[in-house]
Amino acid sequence: xxxxxxxxxxxxxxxxxxxxxxxxxxxxxxxxxxxxxxxxxxxxxxxxxxxxxxxxxxxxxxxxxxxxxxxxxxxxxxxxxxxxxxxxxxxxxxxxxxxxxxxxxxxxxxxxxxxxxxxxxxxxxxxxxxxxxxxxxxxxxxxxxxxxxxxxxxxxxxxxxxxxxxxxxxxxxxxxxxxxxxxxxxxxxxxxxxxxxxxxxxxxxxxxx
Amino acid sequence: xxxxxxxxxxxxxxxxxxxxxxxxxxxxxxxxxxxxxxxxxxxxxxxxxxxxxxxxxxxxxxxxxxxxxxxxxxxxxxxxxxxxxxxxxxxxxxxxxxxxxxxxxxxxxxxxxxxxxxxxxxxxxxxxxxxxxxxxxxxxxxxxxxxxxxxxxxxxxxxxxxxxxxxxxxxxxxxxxxxxxxxxxxxxxxxxxxxxxxxxxxxxxxxxxxxxxxxxxxxxxxxxxxxxxxxxxxxxxxxxxxxxxxxxxxxxxxxxxxxxxxxxxxxxxxxxxxxxxxxxxxxxxxxxxxxxxxxxxxxxxxxxxxxxxxxxxxxxxxxxxxxxxxxxxxxxxxxxxxxxxxxxxxxxxxxxxxxxxxxxxxxxxxxxxxxxxxxxxxxxxxxxxx
Numbered sequence: 264x265x266x267x268x269x270x271x272x273x274x275x276x277x278x279x280x281x282x283x284x285x286x287x288x289x290x291x292x293x294x295x296x297x298x299x300x301x302x303x304x305x306x307x308x309x310x311x312x313x314x315x316x317x318x319x320x321x322x323x324x325x326x327x328x329x330x331x332x333x334x335x336x337x338x339x340x341x342x343x344x345x346x347x348x349x350x351x352x353x354x355x356x357x358x359x360x361x362x363x364x365x366x367x368x369x370x371x372x373x374x375x376x377x378x379x380x381x382x383x384x385x386x387x388x389x390x391x392x393x394x395x396x397x398x399x400x401x402x403x404x405x406x407x408x409x410x411x412x413x414x415x416x417x418x419x420x421x422x423x424x425x426x427x428x429x430x431x432x433x434x435x436x437x438x439x440x441x442x443x444x445x446x447x448x449x450x451x452x453x454x455x456x457x458x459x460x461x462x463x464x465x466x467x468x469x470x471x472x
Numbered sequence: 473x474x475x476x477x478x479x480x481x482x483x484x485x486x487x488x489x490x491x492x493x494x495x496x497x498x499x500x501x502x503x504x505x506x507x508x509x510x511x512x513x514x515x516x517x518x519x520x521x522x523x524x525x526x527x528x529x530x531x532x533x534x535x536x537x538x539x540x541x542x543x544x545x546x547x548x549x550x551x552x553x554x555x556x557x558x559x560x561x562x563x564x565x566x567x568x569x570x571x572x573x574x575x576x577x578x579x580x581x582x583x584x585x586x587x588x589x590x591x592x593x594x595x596x597x598x599x600x601x602x603x604x605x606x607x608x609x610x611x612x613x614x615x616x617x618x619x620x621x622x623x624x625x626x627x628x629x630x631x632x633x634x635x636x637x638x639x640x641x642x643x644x645x646x647x648x649x650x651x652x653x654x655x656x657x658x659x660x661x662x663x664x665x666x667x668x669x670x671x672x673x674x675x676x677x678x679x680x681x682x683x684x685x686x687x688x689x690x691x692x693x694x695x696x697x698x699x700x701x702x703x704x705x706x707x708x709x710x711x712x713x714x715x716x717x718x719x720x721x722x723x724x725x726x727x728x729x730x731x732x733x734x735x736x737x738x739x740x741x742x743x744x745x746x747x748x749x750x751x752x753x754x755x756x757x758x759x760x761x762x763x764x765x766x767x768x769x770x771x772x773x774x775x776x777x778x779x780x781x782x783x784x785x786x787x788x789x790x791x792x793x794x795x796x797x798x799x800x801x802x803x804x805x806x807x808x809x810x811x812x813x814x815x816x817x818x819x820x821x822x823x824x825x826x827x828x829x830x831x832x833x834x835x836x837x838x839x840x841x842x843x844x845x846x847x848x849x850x851x852x853x854x855x856x857x858x
Contacts, residue, residue: 312817320822321838327789327819328841330849334790334808334820341812349815 277464278304280440281354281380284468285309289351292316292375294338295358299326302333314350316341339363342371350376357382357406357464359425361415366428373434373471382466387421387459390444406463422459429469438468483557483564485541486515489580492613498575499609501766504600511614512580513537513572516556517564519620525856526620527562527847528611529571530628530635533760534700534752536579537571545751551833554840561844566856567624574635575610576602576760578753585686585753595755597683602759604631604767608638612646622646624854625847629653629832630799631760634767637807640788641769641780649787649850651843653832654796656803657777657810658768663798666706667761670699674754683755696754697745704744709795709828713737770810777810784811787853788818789846791832791839798829819846 278301285291287309293302296315305311315333317323326333338355339362353376359365360383372379384406385391394402401411409415420428422441429436441462458465492498493507500506514537519526529539529552540556542549556562562569573581576599584599591598615623626639626647633655640650659667674680677695685691705713717737721727724734733739773779788811792804801822811818823839825831832839 314817320824323819324821324823324838324842327821328845330845330852332787332817332819332849334812334818335822336808336820341809344809344812346813346815 277356277382277442277466280442280466281356281382282308284378284380284438284466285311285352285354287311290349291352291354292345292350293354293356294342294372295355295361296326296331296333298322299329299331299333301354301356302326302331303329306331338368342368342375345371345375347374348377352376352378352380354380355382356380357384359383360418360420362418365418365420366432369428369434370432373432373469377470378437379434379469380466381425381469382464383420383422383425384416384464385422385459385462386419387423388463389460390463392460404463422462422465423456425465425467429467433472434469435472436467437470440466442466481516481540481557483516484518487541488513488515490614490617492610492617498606498613500600500606501603502601506575506582506600509575509582509610510580510586511572511575511582511610512577513570513614514539514541516540516562516569517567519568519618520856523620524622524624524854525566526568526570526615526618526623527625527627528615528623528639529562529569530607530611530626530632530639531571531574532628532630532632533703533764534748534757535632536577537573538579539569539571543751546747554835555843561840561847562627566851567847570614570618572611572614574607574631574760574763576607576756576763578756581610583753584683584755584759594684594686596686597755599755599759601762601766603763604634604638605642605772607763608635608642611635611639612643615646622648624856625649625651625850627651627653627843628655630655630829631764633799634659634764637769637780638767640784640786641773644781644784644786647786648854649789649847651789651791651846652804652807653791654793654799654804654829656799657770657780657807659764659766660803663706664765666703666798667765669702671758671761673698673702674758677754680754683758685754691749692754693746693749696749696752696757697742699754699757700748700752701741701745704741706798707828707830709797709826711795711826712828715826716740777806778813781811781814781816784814784816786816787846787850788816789842790818790820791842792820792822793827793829793831793836793839794822794824795826796829796831 290312293315302313316336323335353372391402441458442464497505497507540550573579576583584595588595633652636652674695677692679690680692720736722736722739770777792801808820
């Protein structure tokens, strides 16, 4: 792939926020990297030494065919194979609530990486609350895309839930960004009731305390 | 010697035999010192002035160095012709591609059918037992002979994949990138068992003559054919056999109520067996299958596979196929686990196919795209020009 192709790759605001948190020329592991969109972007713009893990074989093949270092694997089972502090950043974009053991995975992220960057869809987002209250049905939005019977989000959580788990695990939040609807960055810090109500998605830069 | 004919391949080809181990003998794992010895090889494309664009292909059990040119005995096209050439994944406009016949083979490298200089007679079973490590040491001496310090990439499937792992483990500084396809870091009990069936078929043939058939001017064709037939089944999959043959009858409308090749699948296997004996030496088959059986990379490193790759800087690409039951994905995953354990730069792809172990030799677009992309990415990191 040429540099021009890499640079023209479109990248969403969430991925751009993640990219902002990554220091240039660092070692990163992107878990649930799909076909490697973020890895491509980070390689081109931050000159990182990037690796990826992806469950779907077809997406892995596409990523490797683009020259990226990606392995087919399962975040729930395969992270234990990595040594401590193998990476500067371990990235988990919107994948945590889709895992069978999110708590164990979160611990692994901060064992393998000096930092972890985790984004989560916020179950306590006000539109979700409102729809559940007024309609009495499991709400669907752009972030919670699928109906209850086929959603990959088997462990949904709110921003407050996530922060509370981080507290329990001795994980420090170094930086947080909240995205409101329309993908705008919120002015509210991602801790607190306002963020938990108005944030649709949150991105956290984490480290061990 | 270059030979470029209008009917030949569209890239420079060299077909040669190197005589090695004259000053410094090859010390084999079994303790024997071998030398001088021959290594038959072919090269495609041109070595760059700074000698950084070499790709070594390691062939499988019954493969040879005729990767991209017609086979001198069978006349059939090279076994990986679709992968090599201008614009192909192993692009001869960009890379210098080398493939050497393995030590113990029968296509130009020293093996049991050659004359033992000590006795003036064919080695036969007095040829020393060789290992995957020995094969790789012989290849490393060939590279010394060619003046190549570091390979841009070493690539191989099946037993070729074992050699790739051995290369990366034994010569980490000489391997920039490694592609291990449909292979394993150790031969499984089931695979040793299949190899033993093949060896017993050969040795049960009276014409084998205790391995000394060359002196008697005969060969154990029937035994070697049966060995090939049994092995060939393991290279396919139930689904592929069913798709290709089903229960279709061969040249007849009804069952013969005898033991002719009633079924197409029988006829196919008999053909595989009889054409194989034309080009392959039975004793080589014994020796090379033995080398595969002995391969266990973890055992050489205190039982911990990750130790075989400690401090590795090589970029790895591991490929497996869903329907491969000879070297199943599970074994590739074990390898990936070990490489992750040392935080190696590794890609791993399992290709969806029903073609079984032999899928790496067949037209699989996703496989081809994977190899092409991995090499392109590695070339960028190596700073190879286009």
